[in-house]
Amino acid sequence: MKLKTIASLLGAVAVAGTALMAGTASAEDKVGFVYVGPVGDHGWTYRHDIGRQAVEKALGDKVKTTYVESVKEGPDSERVIRQMAADGHKIIFTTSFGYMNPTLKVAKSFPNVKFEHATGFKRADNVSTYSGRFYEGRYVVGKIAGKMTKSNIIGYVGSFPIPEVVRGINATILAARSVNPDVQVKVAWVNTWYDPGKEGDAAKALIDQGADIILQHTDSPAPLQVAESRGVWAVGQASDMHHFAPKAQLTAIIDNWDPYYVARTKAALDGSWKSMDTWSGLKDGMVTLAKFNEAIPADVIKLAEETRDGIIDGSIHPFAGPIKKQDGTLAVKEGETLDDGTLLGMDWYVEGVQGKLPK
Amino acid sequence: MSYEWLVPVILTVITAATPLVFAGIGELITEKSGVLNLGVEGMMLVGAVSAFVAATVTGSYFIAILTGALAGMFMAFLFGILTLSLMANQVATGLALTLFGVGLSSLIGQDYVGTPVAALAKLNISGLTDLPIIGPILFGQDVLVYLSFVSVIGVSWFLYKTKAGLILRAVGDSHNAAHSIGYSVIGIRYLAVMFGGAMSGIGGAYLSLAYTPMWAENMTAGRGWIALALIVFATWKPGLVLVGAYMFGGITILQLHAQAAGLDLPSQILSMLPYLATVIVLVLISKDESRIRKHAPACIGKIFHPAA
Numbered sequence: 001m002k003l004k005t006i007a008s009l010l011g012a013v014a015v016a017g018t019a020l021m022a023g024t025a026s027a028e029d030k031v032g033f034v035y036v037g038p039v040g041d042h043g044w045t046y047r048h049d050i051g052r053q054a055v056e057k058a059l060g061d062k063v064k065t066t067y068v069e070s071v072k073e074g075p076d077s078e079r080v081i082r083q084m085a086a087d088g089h090k091i092i093f094t095t096s097f098g099y100m101n102p103t104l105k106v107a108k109s110f111p112n113v114k115f116e117h118a119t120g121f122k123r124a125d126n127v128s129t130y131s132g133r134f135y136e137g138r139y140v141v142g143k144i145a146g147k148m149t150k151s152n153i154i155g156y157v158g159s160f161p162i163p164e165v166v167r168g169i170n171a172t173i174l175a176a177r178s179v180n181p182d183v184q185v186k187v188a189w190v191n192t193w194y195d196p197g198k199e200g201d202a203a204k205a206l207i208d209q210g211a212d213i214i215l216q217h218t219d220s221p222a223p224l225q226v227a228e229s230r231g232v233w234a235v236g237q238a239s240d241m242h243h244f245a246p247k248a249q250l251t252a253i254i255d256n257w258d259p260y261y262v263a264r265t266k267a268a269l270d271g272s273w274k275s276m277d278t279w280s281g282l283k284d285g286m287v288t289l290a291k292f293n294e295a296i297p298a299d300v301i302k303l304a305e306e307t308r309d310g311i312i313d314g315s316i317h318p319f320a321g322p323i324k325k326q327d328g329t330l331a332v333k334e335g336e337t338l339d340d341g342t343l344l345g346m347d348w349y350v351e352g353v354q355g356k357l358p359k
Numbered sequence: 360m361s362y363e364w365l366v367p368v369i370l371t372v373i374t375a376a377t378p379l380v381f382a383g384i385g386e387l388i389t390e391k392s393g394v395l396n397l398g399v400e401g402m403m404l405v406g407a408v409s410a411f412v413a414a415t416v417t418g419s420y421f422i423a424i425l426t427g428a429l430a431g432m433f434m435a436f437l438f439g440i441l442t443l444s445l446m447a448n449q450v451a452t453g454l455a456l457t458l459f460g461v462g463l464s465s466l467i468g469q470d471y472v473g474t475p476v477a478a479l480a481k482l483n484i485s486g487l488t489d490l491p492i493i494g495p496i497l498f499g500q501d502v503l504v505y506l507s508f509v510s511v512i513g514v515s516w517f518l519y520k521t522k523a524g525l526i527l528r529a530v531g532d533s534h535n536a537a538h539s540i541g542y543s544v545i546g547i548r549y550l551a552v553m554f555g556g557a558m559s560g561i562g563g564a565y566l567s568l569a570y571t572p573m574w575a576e577n578m579t580a581g582r583g584w585i586a587l588a589l590i591v592f593a594t595w596k597p598g599l600v601l602v603g604a605y606m607f608g609g610i611t612i613l614q615l616h617a618q619a620a621g622l623d624l625p626s627q628i629l630s631m632l633p634y635l636a637t638v639i640v641l642v643l644i645s646k647d648e649s650r651i652r653k654h655a656p657a658c659i660g661k662i663f664h665p666a667a
Binding site: 038039041070155186190192194195198202204225243244354355358359 | 371375378461465468472473474478566571572573574575577580581582616618619620621622625627
């Protein structure tokens with residue numbers, strides 16, 4: 001736990017104490033956030049914390065938000081979530097896939113607390129799930145990457161081989177090959193969400209093996225820094241990372257949780273909160289793209305914008321057939337698209353990805 | 360067969376190993392004096408953020424590295440006050456130092472998240488650096504890489520060739536004996552602990568100035584703990600700390616290359632390899648108990664109560 005959190009917890013205790021002494025029962029409603037990385041990762045957790053700040057801004061004095069950062073997935077997270085629930089938080093956002101089971105477990109013991117789990121698939125009466133269709137952003141990125149690569153090798157720094165990440169890799173290569181059939185993707189898994197050193201090393205390894213565009217599904221800007229210093233392209237992840245790679249960043253996929261967090265907190269406060277599943281993308285603005293690099297030719301920018309607009313108006317689906325699996329078998333027939341269920345459980349590579357998917 | 364691919368691999372291995380060498384060699388001196396400081400991770404983080412802030416404010420990398428060292432030293436000094444003067448438990452205090460370092464570093468670095476800095480300059484001797492293969496490896500590193508080698512040689516020489524080194528080892532092996540012949544056990548341990556802090560601080564500075572030139576919270580990502588394990592791995596011998604750090608870095612980098620090259624092995628196992636190798640070597644070393652007993656400081660972790 002971090003100083004800020006401790007300070008805010010102390011603050012909350014002080015507020016509660018004052019309220020008791022004054023005899024008034026109405027303290028501020030507490031909204032909790034559990035983060036997998038540090039708020040300063042400049043990626044995933046950073047964007048969730050921007051969402052938390054949006055809640056504070058929108059609801060002002062009515063709420064008090066607290067957060068605990070760098071909480072390891074697994075038993076640690078259960079302790080933190082349980083502590084938050086016991087502490088009287090009205091609604092708790094748990095923002096990593098690995099918090100799924102701990103969240104459900106704690107939710108059982110606290111039926112009056114509302115839980116919001118990011119990127120999970122298990123729900124309960126008091127547990128909602130939400131996630132972004134990041135693959136839509138990656139599909140747009142894939143079109144750009146396919147046009148911009150000279151070596152026809154795209155390097156991809158992967159965190160964990162879970163469907164979320166595999167889906168992103170597949171969306172990228174499908175888009176890239178639709179404009180450049182010779183493109184291949186090489187993947188280096190680092191088995192961590194956040195370790196700048198290792199993420200950078202993975203990027204170096206991929207560049208050394210011929211990649212001239214580095215994409216990533218990890219949370220630090222280190223791969224972009226490597227791309228910048230080695231003179232290749234890169235795409236930012238979760239937030240706009242162009243400060244770290246002003247020349248190299250083609251664009252970035254930006255997670256935007258603000259409207260969702262504000263809406264769900266309001267619902268929890270006014271009693272209209274219901275358990276549900278939200279999976280929004282470019283259309284609802286939960287996924288957006290950073291400014292395109294000026295070095296991208298106008299026709300490629302046009303293509304990217306058309307792809308983005310097509311996804312928004314529904315005329316383009318990233319996983320529209322025909323799609324071949326890595327081994328050449330047909331996964332989706334011409335004229336069909338993959339349904340959300342298959343997308344959520346995606347555990348196979350499409351054609352064009354090098355190497356085997358770790359199980 | 361072409362050896363072209365080898366050069367970038369070796370260059371990456373060097374950057375991955377260097378912070379471990381610094382933190383490991385510093386903690387080695389600390390432990391040789393009989394003190395176990397588990398706060399390496401915290402000292403590295405504070406060193407990393409201080410060096411980064413100093414680099415952005417002054418623009419001087421000399422001042423930045425110095426600041427990193429001093430910041431690590433300051434953390435170690437706090438540890439010294441608690442464990443050496445106030446005789447707190449070393450294990451608990453070391454763990455607390457790490458937690459404190461995590462919080463303190465993110466507090467200091469709050470306004471610096473997302474500010475990039477130019478990477479520490481690499482040596483470039485025209486003629487030498489341009490040599491094939493050995494040029495970039497031997498003559499193309501930044502100053503801290505060379506300093507890491509110097510520090511290993513220096514510490515070896517100090518421990519085994521100087522009287523001061525002998526006294527340090529004596530304090531670590533039998534503080535009562537050293538005390539009874541008139542050496543200031545506490546004073547010597549303070550110096551050793553602070554040297555360890557300074558080196559951890561420089562290891563941290565290497566992370567934020569050269570490895571990934573930025574400040575990001577918790578950016579050490581466990582390297583302080585790996586450095587601690589390296590010392591046991593090295594059975595408290597400086598040269599083996601260097602070997603261990605390069606082995607660890609080397610396997611980490613090679614597994615990433617193996618993946619990128621499409622080697623058909625589960626990435627989880629590949630990621631596990633460096634740790635697995637460390638454990639295996641530890642087991643092999645432990646079979647020969649005398650090796651450990653000969654080099655491990657006998658008084659490690661024990662609190663010294665000066666006889667009245």
